[in-house]
Amino acid sequence: MKKIVLGAGSGYAPSNPMQAVKLIEEGNVDYLGFDQLAELTMSIMAINKSRDPTQGYVSGHIIDGMKLILPRAYERGIKMITNGGGVNCEEAANQVIKIAKESGLTKLKVAIVRGDDVLGRLASCQEKGWKFRNLDTGEENIDRIKDNIVAANAYIGSDAIIGALEAGADVVIAGRCSDNALFVAPIMYEFGWKFEEKYTSLIGAAVTIGHVIECADFNCGFGSVVWEKVPKPWDIGYPLAEVYEDGTAIIGKAPGTGGLVNEWNIKAQLVYEVHDPNNYLMPDGIADMTAVHVEDLGNDRVRLTNMTGKPRPDTLKVQIGYRVGYLAETLTIVPAPKALTKARRVEEFGWRRLADRGLKRGDVEVQVDFIGVNSLLKSVVPIPDEDNINEIGVRVAAKAKTAREAQALAAAFSDASPVGTGFSAPHRPRAVIALWPTLIPREDVPVDFIMKEA
């Protein structure tokens, strides 16, 4: 039975290119997929590009990473698909071609996927009556935020990547394609699966496999629920998937690397950010995570069978990023004795000072956390007795329309400190981007690719 081997060369940014190199040199992979984007990344890169038109891609990956990875992948004929092109795939491709030339590689074909940027399409869709309702909050339309929008990108699927592979691309550079498509595309291309009814279950399997390995080293023991049992955690390898034409797969990792691929790490992927597991919505298909069988084969191999799904949806998810002001943070550390009492005094004084300025608790966006006590989970977990606490970080976060206002809110808490308090240099306030998740009709997001050659 035909089999292809996909490796996940990164699962987020920044990633470790040496682990991608190990997949190339030891993992016998045919393809490498690189996920480099979190939900917010496109907005941040759009702002960077607006300041400098040569920015807007993930340079750590595209430049520093590819210098190590590209010559080795080229030598073995391994094809690579990345979404590290961000909002400037064109410039990312130029950089890859430059690296190819410097490394003496010839006839390298680099494809650029286009179409995910829908900022320019919002208005025409609205004219047709499409409202871009917020999927999280239910808010009906984007009128309230429209003057503050910095980016709008659709999570596009595999279509253009498959097209680029058919045209012989060695490297495919995309922007906001789904993380999933980085793996679904080569599977569909290699096995000849089309977006037709008879392939629905198989594509469901591809979506599931992509979902499992897209987080890279999380499959192999990074952030693991069994973290104490993970061997050589300082050298956790990146995963690979042996994918078979019958829609089954074995998840493994680069030989010789640290880490652990076992049923718990793979199950943790199957429950990760899927929401309704019966209907895991991706642009290429809807996977059913409640069907898959997970079988731990030992020796860092886990088999996935019985995967299925439903046809791809008629809409694509869009993330609209918009500015909502500035966030300032301060951190002071109060020591024992009576660390908790001291921390509470800092908080009380801060609120009193704000009250003296006429600012009431419900009117300002300020949060006070006691690091070491409740900064992650508030009172969900038990609060320790203060005799058992050596020190507490009092962290204040404040959000306001301007950086100056945010800073002033946070500062109200930082100079009210009791004896022995440790200070550090304050952080600069940062711009806050909020996300507006919504949908767009698939037909309004035409995608294509262009090819360049080194």
Added chain:
Amino acid sequence: MSKVLLKDLAYARSGDKGDISNVGIMAFNKDNYEILKKQVTPEMVKAHYKGLVKGEVKVYEMQNINSLEIVMYNALGGGATNTLRWDETGKAMCQGMLYMEIDVPKGFKLAPPP
């Protein structure tokens, strides 16, 4: 009945999409899963998070891997990077889940974490 903590019965991992937090609970075995399935209800989960979760809670069953998928709306203070929380993406939400009290039959033998 006696009381244990969820961490005696399962592992958990959390993630985020915008202001939605999800916690996957992976029971150590089928018996543990059956107990959790009955007691980890949307109402229990919402009460457990004591105000951290402001919106609706949904619980999905994943019998195939003895797991529950919990989806919590309006749960991250606005989501990354709009939230005031340190844990912008709610990676620690799963660890809070582990402290939920669960009833088990008297004499129930706890399996060690696999």
